[in-house]
Amino acid sequence: MYKIGQKTVPFYKKSKVVLTMMNSAATDAVTYPVQTNKLRWWFVILILLGAIINYLDRSNLSVANPLIAKEYGLSPLQMGVLMSAFLWPYALANLPAGWLVDRIGPKKMFAGASALWSVVTILTAFTNSYSLFYLLRVMLGISESPFFPAAVKAIDRWFSKDDRGTPLAIINTGSQIANGIAPPLLTALMLAYSWKLMFIIIGVAGLVIMALWCFSYRDPKNGEVASIQEAENQVAAEHKVGWGDLFKYKSTWYMIIGNFGLVYTMWTFLTWLPGYLVVGRGLSILKTGWVAAIPFLVGIIGVPLGGIISDYFIRKGYQPIQARKVPLVSGAIVAALAVIPVPYVQDINVCIALLSLAYFASSVPTGVIWTLATDVAPKNMVAxxxxxxxxxxxxxxxxxxxxxxAIVQMTGSFEYVFLIGSVLLIVSAISYGMFLRKPIEP
Incomplete structure (x- = not known):
């Protein structure tokens, strides 16, 4: 038997009762002590700054793509391999990274990751060979993998289910802010000094964020979280799932497949948009630095919009998973439709408008992807x-x-690049929209 308030209920009904409490509480304003509220939002701001630096570290290579390719004498395929050197290790390292965050906690994992990726970025400026450059990008991918799991875990500890959508959307906006400012900011640094000094400056900024995090972050104390958060913890205490068990649930695989299509398209933009504008559209490097920023700047609006839309549907009575799927699926479909005509339009202004619409729409799901994980996952397996x-x-x-x-080298065109991206966005919309329906329950 289990006691909730003045009612004693059988254990097998406990989850349903607590979840009912949580849903009813979600309709009421949750009041936090002033100092607690200030502190947790300071952590949101600090994580947002960390996300901006994190993504500047990732995008610096795509901005410096033409100069580095010239310095090392690299073909388009070789440059593509170098730009993916970060991504494979990052993808694989995410698997143990989330597990470690759930066990070690967000403070230590955030601090260690930001220190390591900053040092690696600084060392990259002193490379003298393609192979060493490749190795350091591999290390960058591994070192950055714990950042977002640690951020989500910190938000999960300081915010309840009904109010964590907004802070998570704000944090995810950091990537779009970085993508928006990276082309003009990093191009200006690169042309004024060198691409190597550009890498050093970004690395030092990461060390500053690491120091601020170490000195200020802590987990909440008793009484600093709302009662709705405590209700979630009560359910979690007796409903735990092992890390390996997550792969036994269909919901996990639908999320893997769905995110594959979304991030594939996003990183086609991140790694090849400057190169496309220079090679495919004949723009100068200086002009590309400003023009390439436009799609990323509109993405800054798209990410928080996804969180706002999903929160709106939750207030209208939708279950959290269904509410998150509204901006996720609609964003993916609009992006797919906008990408298809890009290689066929002649006017550069129309081209940029379509690219901006596509990137804006594909950014809308980004605002709810990590929040969706907190809705689907058992409490002990959020990260x-x-x-x-x-x-x-x-x-x-x-x-x-x-x-x-490979496509550009074989065909001399970007036509099939955009077609593949469109197809994968539709696959993503189907995986999330039609198949992901319920949370993981033991």
Missing amino acids: SLGSIQNFGGFIGAAIAPIVTG
Whole structure:
């Protein structure tokens, strides 16, 4: 038997009763002490800054793509392989990273990851060979893998299910902010100084974020989280799932497949958009630095919009998973439709408009992907399931630059690049929209 308030209920009904409490509580305002509220939102801001630096580390190579390719004498396929050097290790390292975050905690994993990736970025500036460059990008992928699982775990500890959608959307906006400012900012640094100094500056910024995190973050104390959070913890205490057991559930595989299509397309943009504008559209490097920023800047709007839309449908009475699927599926479909005509339009302005619409629409699901993991996962496996879903996405990301480079080298055109991206976005919409229906329950 289990006691909730003044009612004693059988254990087998406990989960249903607690979840009912949580759903009813979600309709009421949750009040936090002022200091607690300030502290947890400071952590959101700090994680957001970490996300911006994290993605600047990833995108620096795509911005410096033309200069590095010239310096090392690399073909499009070789450059595609180099750009994927980060992605394969990152995808694979997500599997143990989430497991480690669930056990070690977000503070130590965030600090260790940010310190290591910053040092690796600085060392990259001193490379003198293609093979060493490749090795350091591999190390960058491994070191960055714990960041988002640690961020999700921290938000999961400080926010309840009904109010964590907004902070997670804000954190995910960091990647879009970085993608938006990276082309003009990093191009300016690269042209004013060198691509090597650009790498050093980004690495130092990462060390600053690491220091701020170490000195300020802590887990919540008793009484600092809302009662709805405590209700979630009560359910979690007796409903635990092992890491390996997650792969036994169909929901896990639908999330892997769905995220594969989304992230494949996103990383086609991230790794090849500057190169496409230079090679495919004949723009100068300087002009590309500004034009390439436009799709990424509209993505800054798309990510929080996904969280806002899903929260709206939750307030309208939708279950969390169904509410998250509304922006996720619709964003993927709109992006697929916008990508198809890109290689066939002649006007550069129309081309940029379509690319911007496609990137905006594909950014909308990003605002709810990690939040969806907290809705589907058992409480003790939030970081783990989020990382497994991210693993699926970054397998797509790892394949994207290689496939794109091979297609461009063989055909001399980007036509099939956009067609493949469109198809995978539709696959993603189907996987999430039609097949993912319920949370993982022991």
